[in-house]
Amino acid sequence: MNRKYAFFPGCVLDGAAHEARMATEAVAGRIGVELVEIPGWSCCGASQTQDVDPEAALAANARNLALAEKMGLDVLTACSTCALMLRTARQTLMNGRMADVNEALATADLEYKGTAEVSHILWLLADTIQDWAPMVKTPLSKLQVASFYGCHTVRPPKVMGYENHLAPHSMEAIITACGAKPVLIPDRLKCCGFHAVFPAEQTAHRLTASAADNARKNGADCLLTPCPLCHMQLDMYQPDAREDTGKGGETPVLHLTQLVGLALGIEHEKLGLSKHIVSTDALLAKC
């Protein structure tokens, strides 16, 4: 495979979900996808900034898109909320706001014409299974994996729109290509609660506990998510969720690229598998 993207890591891949960045870069390097980080990219607003300053959120993402377009590349991100924020901004610009936002971009000698599009690492991996599946060195045949898509990976479909939002299958196709067995759980398309973990903490904890509990009850060795924010909620807050709800047992949570990396035979250290709150040791013993 020979593809090149303007990489938008998003803040969490440089912070608490650094292991997702490690895994994304390791997998991309292995399958022949060149990721060129967008110089000077800014926070996408994380589905928060627009609640206090909608114009700042739009302006920042228009700038991110303009920076990528200047590189002559489409944007690739490994975060579903970043993807939603960037794609929403692009849609807003394409539907009548291009001229006035470009006036603002001009103050920093930038312009967005609408050529740079935004994709997600999940979609890239699903679209190129035929290219990377033959590179699988370690089929994960002993693993049962419960997918957790994350709201912003599929909703709203008018903005995200990669696949059937009610019955997506990209994650299951990737799990299968890795040699593992997909496990369907009722929480597969539910919210993890991350974006309201402070104002609606109890709700967030119940959602997290439900996903972790259902994965375990359905025989899954782990939850798998293509969104680092879902990962943060399901992994980092899992002990709090367990304590609050009384739902016992630990469920490891993998980033999508960590699973693919394992199947491709990439060393565990390069995938950051030790940087999880819920230990991945039992899971790795099966790989």
Next chain:
Amino acid sequence: MRTITFDIDRFDGSRSWTQSYSFEHDPAHTVLSCLIAIKEKQDPTLNFTASCRSAICGSCAVRVNGNAVLACDTKLDSVLKQWGSDRLQISPLGNFTVLSDLVVDWSPKIERLRTARTGLKARKEFTAETGCQQTPAEFARIQKQWDCILCGCCASECNKLTDDRRDFLEPFVYTHANRYAQDSRSAEPMLHVREMLGRGLWKCLHCMECVTKCPKQIAPAADISAMRALAYANGVTDGKGPRHAAAFRTDLENTGRLNEVRLVPRTEGLIDAATGRMSFTFRMLKSGKLSTREATKLYFVDNSPIEGLDGLRKIIRYRRAK
């Protein structure tokens, strides 16, 4: 003959069961016309509500395989294709109390809608003689919200409502509140916002189910966001929700990137964060997700500024000034 089967959730006031009805496929069918045909030809006891059959009255919303649709506005073939099956589960709307079969109770929902203080309190300069005129641009800001037909689809799969409806309202209630809050003719936009602030305005999970399910392409999540921004602009800045969102904006302008270490104290206050998040912080350090050195730098110094930060600030300020 191609046979379609509806497995319909039934309820007679005390007993619940699922009843299957099979019928011949007809590409002209909508979900509603199937239900009507079942009632007319197979089972007159099946209860559902419907009236206009034109996506105007909003009374025929049901769930197909767990997802709300307006039955009259949903072609049978579209859902068969979507689900890849000729067998569909038909259920009453979620997050509603079921009265009978597919009929749900709107009475408590209307009471909750009243909390939005729907109704325009016009500005003083408007009179009976001169009217309450507004420009096309002003009307455009609320036009979409006026399309709401109160079908309830937005509430059916709302993840927050499903978890706990005691501290959150049906998404359409927020849309109706915002319709008046954003109306240029309103004498008191914050009247509606204040009511919503006390009823879960900052508790939306951003699950986007409401935006996805609305058959009129209204975005209740955007209405929630717009009212939050209006409240913030009017000085309602206290609380975990506004402080959390404001922290992202602050970081955007300070360095261009989120400062994760300052985020929690900014949201919860230093004392609450220090006491309530101790075990969380400890596990972050223990797992290697965060190093002590990095945490210290982020808390006391901040992220390094992004390349072109001045440009980002100029762009944001230009937009704001506009």
